[in-house]
Amino acid sequence: MIFNTFEYFFWFLIPSAILFRLLPAPYKPGVCVAFGVAFFVYFSWVDLNGIAAAACILIFLWESIFSRLYRPGSRWCLVGVVQAVLILVLFKYWNFLANLFVGPGNSFTWKNAFLPLGISFFTFEFIHYAMDRRQGKTEQGTFFEYLAFILFFPTMVAGPIKRFQDFLPKLRKPSLDAATDWRVGITRILCGLVKKFAIADFLTSVTVHLNKGDVEAAPKWLLLLWLFAYGLKIYFDFSAYSDIAIGSARLFGLVVPENFDWPYFRRNIAEFWKHWHISLYRWLVDYLFIPMGGSRVVVPLIYRNILLTMLLSGLWHGAGLNFLVWGLWHGILLVIHRFWSKSRWAKTTPNRFGIVWRTLLTYVSVNLGWAFFCMDISTALLFFRKLFSFPL
């Protein structure tokens, strides 16, 4: 919940944003840190329990101390990357991997496993900082500036995934145009809440039917309707979240990266990914795709890099085989698109009909993929068998 709670706005956001604006520059990181700690302790306590709150704070404290070792070219940066990945694997994937490799009900299962709030996002910021410090792409910042970066609560739960080199200058010199910032910020927050409550939550009442029992009984047209409703729901839900996060940051006078730019109106799958969860897409390109060789290698290796990047993106979205298949689906679509875009047929400029056709094709392809995102594999396969009338 968090962003649609009274506590978020009146206990944390508004007091911290006002204090941040009123206090002189040297104290601003302190405001982010103090409210960030209080935010994580409070919401971890409310939504999980005391252990989760303690784990969060310990992770942040350890990261902020350890990251002081990072220097351009230093191996400590690589250690930092490894430990961030290990933290993510331990909390998010331990039971998934144990079940996958040892089998269900094994003795390795972590029975009281819990997920520290925002772990998928803050570990990505840890990795970004370590890698960019190693390559000399960002300055170190002070201890409190880095803590303010990782504990900036409007973006820490589910992004947008920030970059330290973008955040630091704004933290040191935030916007002074409070009137515009608050008008734009409040409008963005209110629109985000409307998108969440009026549209995404309404669509939830439609998409709850995407389960085995209902899928078995539903006619084809209804299956399609549910799936397209899910595609809209996930867009409105996550873009609503991003609106609230970006609007909240704006109240501080800080501009954080955008996450969505009309993704469903794009003409191909590559364009879709450039405009869907933009901060994640850029992270994947910079810290996964390019280090693997990106597109500066021979063609088969480019395809391998695309597939691996999207497979890992799928796994990042959730610890389940269905998310891997979802990632693979997008990887295959991107490979097909790349193959097509390099062919001679793609060189012709599309007319109006061609543009509409390509946009529709992209929209349908993306939406078919959501089946693997919102259902387990067996239910998703049943869904497709029914949709395309495959023999049961």
Place this chain on the structure above:
Amino acid sequence: MKTITWLKQLLEWVGGVRESGPPGLNLKGESLWWSLWWFLLILMISVFCGQSSKFIYIDF
């Protein structure tokens, strides 16, 4: 195409994505319009907030 771009800019402006409105939009009494828009948004939030569920992308 120009109309679509203009509409997109208008929607982004009223959605708080852009700071300024689309070119050629002369709105008199802007504060009043913003107040009305916020009132409408708050009204919609009040009407629909009962069906709240968790955000999909938040880890729990």
